[in-house]
Amino acid sequence: MQKVEKRSHPRRSFTKPVKYEVSVPEHRVEVIEAEILDISNDGACIVTERANEPGSFIRLRVSPHPRLAKVRWVDSTDGRYKMGLQFLM
Numbered sequence: 174m175q176k177v178e179k180r181s182h183p184r185r186s187f188t189k190p191v192k193y194e195v196s197v198p199e200h201r202v203e204v205i206e207a208e209i210l211d212i213s214n215d216g217a218c219i220v221t222e223r224a225n226e227p228g229s230f231i232r233l234r235v236s237p238h239p240r241l242a243k244v245r246w247v248d249s250t251d252g253r254y255k256m257g258l259q260f261l262m
Contacts, residue, residue, distance in 0.1 A: 186211045194232040216259045224254040
């Protein structure tokens with residue numbers, strides 16, 4: 174069975190270090206290091222050592238402006254986590 178592509182914009186594959194922010198208790202923001210694996214106008218795939226729950230929100234620090242994103246899926250491999258992100262703004 175052939176996989177059906179649901180994305181409206183094609184992803185560009187490349188590897189680049191990036192940081193993202195998550196809200197933690199007591200109204201603080203934690204900054205986490207990750208690596209972008211691919212990106213488009215609609216979303217990105219990143220890999221990191223910390224997983225966020227699907228449905229949670231993060232702020233990806235990309236130029237020229239940070240992007241608010243929803244975590245759509247998480248896959249664990251060898252103690253690292255690949256996350257699919259959907260940009261919201």
